Amino acid sequence: EDEDPEKSSLRGSVKDSSVSAKFSDGASSLTKASGSTKVSGHADLVQSGKSSVYRASAGSDVSDDSTCSSICSSASKPHKSNDSRWEAIQVIRTKEGSLGLSHFRLLKRLGCGDIGSVYLSELSGTKCYFAMKIMDKASLAGRKKLLRAQTEREILQCLDHPFLPTLYTHFETDKFSCLVMEFCPGGDLHTLRQKQPGKYFPEQAAKFYVAEVLLALEYLHMLGIIYRDLKPENVLVREDGHIMLSDFDLSLRCDVSPTLLKSSNPGVDPNQKGNQAYCVQPVCIEPACIQPACVTTTTCFSPRFFSSKSKREKKEKKAKADMATQVRPLPELVAEPTDARSMSFVGTHEYLAPEIIKGEGHGSAVDWWTFGIFLYELLFGKTPFKGSGNRATLFNVVGQPLRFPESPVVGFAARDLIRGLLIKEPQHRLAYKRGATEIKQHPFFEGVNWALIRCATPPDIPKPVEIPRPGASTSQKATPSAEKDGICS
Template sequence: MSELSKLEHRDSFDIPETELYPYYDPTPRQKGSYRLEDFIIQRTLGTGSFGRVHLVRSKHNLRFYAIKVLNKARIVKLKQVEHTNNEHGILELVQHPFIVNIWGAFQDCANLYMVMDFVPGGELFTLLRRSNRFPDPVAKFYAAEVALALNYLHTHGIIYRDLKPENILLNHDGHIKITDFGFAKSCRHTYTLCGTPDYIAPEILLQGRYGKGVDWYALGVLIFEMLYGLPPYHQPDNNTILLYERISRGPLHIQWPAGFGERAKDLIIHLMDVEPTKRYGNLHRGAQDIFAHSWFAEVDWDKMTKREFTAPYMPQITGEGDASAFECYPEDNASLTYGQAALDPFGYAFPGFEYRAPSAY
């Protein structure tokens, strides 16, 4: 979802992983067969170069969902077909309490539609900017939930590749939901240059082979940003050349703020190590080095996985369809163009999306 708001925010080894605290749900979600007329479109939650995200309500079960609408011609033009199909396929595969659910996907002549959870608390980015920075226990809570989600993805062979506060949503109970899997990939290693500049790991900049270590690097950046308010190498003038130079030099050159906790500092340094083979999460014990770090000493990981801790911030939600945590966007009558009959030269490119031609309505 937050992928569609990047203009408003920030543009975006052979050792087996130890399966720590794996999440298993014996009652997997039931994915349905949907079409556009099953929903009442309420408002826009986000916009971007490919389309927009709408808050919708089902005419059948009256539940609220978020529908991500992507224009097929724009996806093809910008060469994002693989990323789009990856996002859909991975969301179909995963199920975890800290990852947004997908309930179904379909297409018509012009657009793709992904029916997902509506997560009403808005972005962690918004809460962080409003707070300026988080106290240590608050940052630790969100970092722990993110670490559990990343470990789950890695044990299923998935690299996320776009961790940042904009892609972490807050549910009605204050717990997180990671969203926007447009850069995620099912593989052990890849070479693609992608991500958000402040969060890109050094090995991605070298355009060589990299793996899940880039996600653990991004976790280090996230912890720093939550505790300080800005990423460690942030350039206020958007000078990416200088930014990438500082990333390449590594965390030993970070200018640490006064009063920054030593335990948090130690974990960040180990997560952001320039050498992937020396980085926490990539060593022999895998994610255990992260979960067992002294900064997380008071965290009961089993209870954290089961969401038995009370979240530090409870979104002010007045009802199930309350979207007040999201920015207001001009509607521009965009939804009136959905489902119209037209030539469709690109339907073949998205085989995972059930085809719903206008004549089917």
Template structure:
């Protein structure tokens, strides 16, 4: 059985309907399976092992076999919700690792062949026949503050732990659905100087809405903790699937890379840089589609920024060199992700030493294994380049240059954006029952939540100096939006 799972949406074709059900909406079915994440630069969850592999799932044929066995359950439970996401610990303690996974839905639509027509004539390789993808408008800030309290949920179990707290599987007492609640300890967030990143995470998640991004339903706080209510994504982390499979076949890596590309295209169109792309932050829903989670390092940047954050293996050279950088760092990270999916390791890894990794990144010398497809090789060279005047995604065509690259020639972008394509792997989870089998088990929290009563500093501004200095817990004023 796979292990890690985090936050994901509903089934392949129902890309919008089930996402509309908030924890306090009428009783309906529920679904679940959260995940953990590897070490990076924010609140990280410890990874676990996966039981299913893609070793023999090469090419488009395996997908149909996997689909036939698992789609029935997935389809019948399409009404279930998804899970939450985890975040990482601060940049000071960044580590590197990775994990991928995949999914498959049912329907009359052919499996992964809808995405990659291996045996048929492929579309033109020059972008001339590429579907123009229309960016979805950025939602106005959704109402996600103060809607819920601890009494709205029944705690089930811990899904993952990290430097700031942990993620719990919970069940809504109102609609009986399952969600993931990330609990962050205020004192730890402050101590590790992650106040700005934590507030940014909440702000970014409040604004975005996309099929391949995690959904934040609401936030609240008590005297000691911050709470973020998110989808319960039951299929686990892509990291777990990748480690189990060692490396992905070319079509499988292409499927996941394409969904990530659509998500980055959406974020960048709204001036949001993600800055922490890696397999640990990619969750699989029960149909095998991706959800990007952990927005702890996401930031709205119209032009450039200088913050050093992320996971060592995935950092662009301009970030390592402490230069100003822009959205192009996400395209560099996409190149590292594709390389890791195809090879099973990152190009600059060197015994796990961050300093050696940084040295290798600055040299930017990549050795490509001979089994990498020529088109993939060409794309990687154009993404993993320190020359910003040549890096795809940073040129005049923006993200469309990446989407129009020959490696993605067979991708039907508009259908993929609607999840109208079967995924190459469907996680073995039972939908709607809070199935957390894809997650490791952890000792439960010993300190009861909400016991200390209301934090005086959570009350509405204005805050006086005297009030902040005399407040028994003066962290509340640092998180006014929770």
């Protein structure tokens, strides 16, 4: 996997023919329906033209020696505690002691990627459906992909978020390693975008999807996970229309130190006499400080003067007094793994950040670059730096300025956000230090209720998926044993 000088000079070029015939990194969508199955190689070039690439550096990434937090060992996900699929799995575990491949009926293949195939499966004796990723262990070992498969499994075990996959269980046979995950019947955003008039989303729809992706990335960064492969093909649509970010085999695990930043009190006018202004520059404080004693003390008693002022004037005076004594806002949480560094050549050509292409080493800022490309593609129906080939695309990313097409017409706030995210120098890029907290405050997201976003109405609700009946044709029901070396035919 190490880069030699010849490969380094061709960073980003298309993989050799033996690899290009296989299925791309990150293409194994964990839950894609048959209508949105994405493959790479020649077929992928026809459908989306975007496949993930991975080339490790000679030096090890930060993630190689890092360990997951203690939440990885949790048996269930709290936000999914009322999910009937947990109960169905637990019933079989209690009855038979363990879960294995024999407990599932594989209905059809949903997708295929570089490290495994994904199947729509049913837990036998129930009507509970899952997406099962099956990986051939011998093939992974032969192609030096075992570490990537292990990284994905460990990350999935850590996740507990409404916009990220739920790993219900995982098990191994003599030949296969299996991940049992949530099934999303709505396909992916790439397929959904292709169905839109003009092949781009209206601005409100794009705002909905990128807001949920932003929350998913924020959560990953809080766990010290840099995603590195954001693109519409990896954003899946659940049955309720909300999204789920998938594919973590290219992700980087690193250390992160969440901090709290004090903020000034916007309700106090420092120029007004008699008011004490609590204008504090952002500084890191310990979590223990977030106690009632740390909140600004307000005065409940003040001198009362009788006057002949009108009721209106009294109301205005009272409103100003209330504003002057209001409690300053709580400090904001910032959890951005800014110290992470990797030298690997990882991602999708059209989405690669300049620092990855130039081999300068990269950190969490690459996710905010890809977030900008992602928003651009949803709004304009194409990526901003796409060239005639992969090499031309990489030259454009590094050397060409950002341009917006005249059509479709996109609002100033959206274009301003994209400009801030697609700054080529990572240290000057929006969210470089404060992460998602900074992006949330951008005018583009004005009106978004972040706390209640799961209650928002999605732009599109997928149609119910027809589940294959037991007596149906088995032409689409590929089995793991029918595949060679874990590669889809």
